[in-house]
Amino acid sequence: MRINVRRLTRCAVLAALALAISVCEGLVPLAVLVPLPGLRLGLANLVTVFALCRLSPGESFAILLARCLLGALVGGNLSALAYSLTGGVLAFLAMWLLLRLPGLSLFGVCIAGAAAHNTGQILAAMAVLGSPAPVVYLPPLLLAGVVTGAVTGGASILLVQRVPWGGEN
Amino acid sequence: MRLSAAERLRPTPGDALVVLAVLAAAGLVFFLLLPKGGNFLTAQIVLDQEVVTELPLSALTGAVSFDVPGAAYPITVEAQPGRIRVAHSDCPSQDCVHTGWVSRAGGQIVCLPNRLIITVTGSDAPQADAVTG
Numbered sequence: 001m002r003i004n005v006r007r008l009t010r011c012a013v014l015a016a017l018a019l020a021i022s023v024c025e026g027l028v029p030l031a032v033l034v035p036l037p038g039l040r041l042g043l044a045n046l047v048t049v050f051a052l053c054r055l056s057p058g059e060s061f062a063i064l065l066a067r068c069l070l071g072a073l074v075g076g077n078l079s080a081l082a083y084s085l086t087g088g089v090l091a092f093l094a095m096w097l098l099l100r101l102p103g104l105s106l107f108g109v110c111i112a113g114a115a116a117h118n119t120g121q122i123l124a125a126m127a128v129l130g131s132p133a134p135v136v137y138l139p140p141l142l143l144a145g146v147v148t149g150a151v152t153g154g155a156s157i158l159l160v161q162r163v164p165w166g167g168e169n
Numbered sequence: 170m171r172l173s174a175a176e177r178l179r180p181t182p183g184d185a186l187v188v189l190a191v192l193a194a195a196g197l198v199f200f201l202l203l204p205k206g207g208n209f210l211t212a213q214i215v216l217d218q219e220v221v222t223e224l225p226l227s228a229l230t231g232a233v234s235f236d237v238p239g240a241a242y243p244i245t246v247e248a249q250p251g252r253i254r255v256a257h258s259d260c261p262s263q264d265c266v267h268t269g270w271v272s273r274a275g276g277q278i279v280c281l282p283n284r285l286i287i288t289v290t291g292s293d294a295p296q297a298d299a300v301t302g
Contacts, residue, residue: 035267035268035269037262037264037279037281053172053174053175077261079282098174098187099174099175100172101174101183102173102183103181103182104174104177104181104183104184105174105177105178105179105180105181105183105184106174106175106177107180107181107184108174108180108181108183108184108186108187108188109174111184111187111188111191112191115191125279125281128281129218129279129281129284129286130218131215131218131286133277133279133286133288134279134281135198136202136275136277138195138198139195139198139199139202140195142191142192142194142195142198143195146188146191146192157177157178160175161178
């Protein structure tokens with residue numbers, strides 16, 4: 001990845017945006033409505049999708065890492081880093097792969113991303129606890145992921161279509 | 170590189186397949202986790218991979234409430250005949266408290282910050298606990 005100021009600035013702005021979104025989202029936890037640990041809308045994923053569509057995979061990954069690391073620092077909860085990082089990286093890989101498949105729209109990509117994120121969170125929780133117990137939360141989280149993934153998918157279609165983006169350089 | 174998915178405005182049949190795959194995975198995990206065993210409920214409390222105590226929920230005659238010793242965030246478990254819950258926890262996420270009462274075999278309460286797991290299992294009634302006659 002060639003470093004140039006314009007690209008670097010783009011990544012920094014998107015990482016800051018993703019961080020702001022995830023902090024705001026944390027202030028209004030969905031878990032109050034539905035008591036399901038780890039449930040969230042995943043709006044910060046919008047930035048990852050946008051970056052995957054408009055930037056290089058390397059830049060998108062850097063934005064994701066920056067968001068997870070800074071999010072853990074801002075949230076003051078370093079132990080949550082394991083969950084957000086495992087979930088984030090799995091979601092990134094799933095979406096990166098599915099974006100290259102023909103016949104899908106961003107709805108399918110985001111739903112798969114949400115499912116991958118939930119799976120990653122559960123895997124991290126299993127590793128932290130050293131027990132398969134957290135698997136009980138996987139089926140309801142996957143069901144919720146279909147809904148939240150469809151919401152972020154719809155939003156990401158608007159975002160990718162409407163946000164102007166200067167040429168490649 | 171152009172990504173076809175980024176250009177589409179409407180859901181495609183491929184999206185439906187993704188949804189089906191996710192639902193199938195959820196269903197599969199759910200069925201694999203269906204509780205086995207009888208209706209004599211026992212709650213096992215595990216803290217940091219060590220069994221703290223086992224409570225025969227079905228054999229309780231009254232409410233029991235106690236603090237789990239050694240928990241990083243003080244946590245209070247309450248058990249009544251046939252059900253158990255985390256009544257109070259000082260952990261930041263409060264997921265364990267929000268889970269509420271668990272009263273069926275296969276039910277679980279997880280407090281991640283405390284690394285505490287409460288598992289309710291079902292078995293056939295143990296030795297005749299009340300024989301009259």
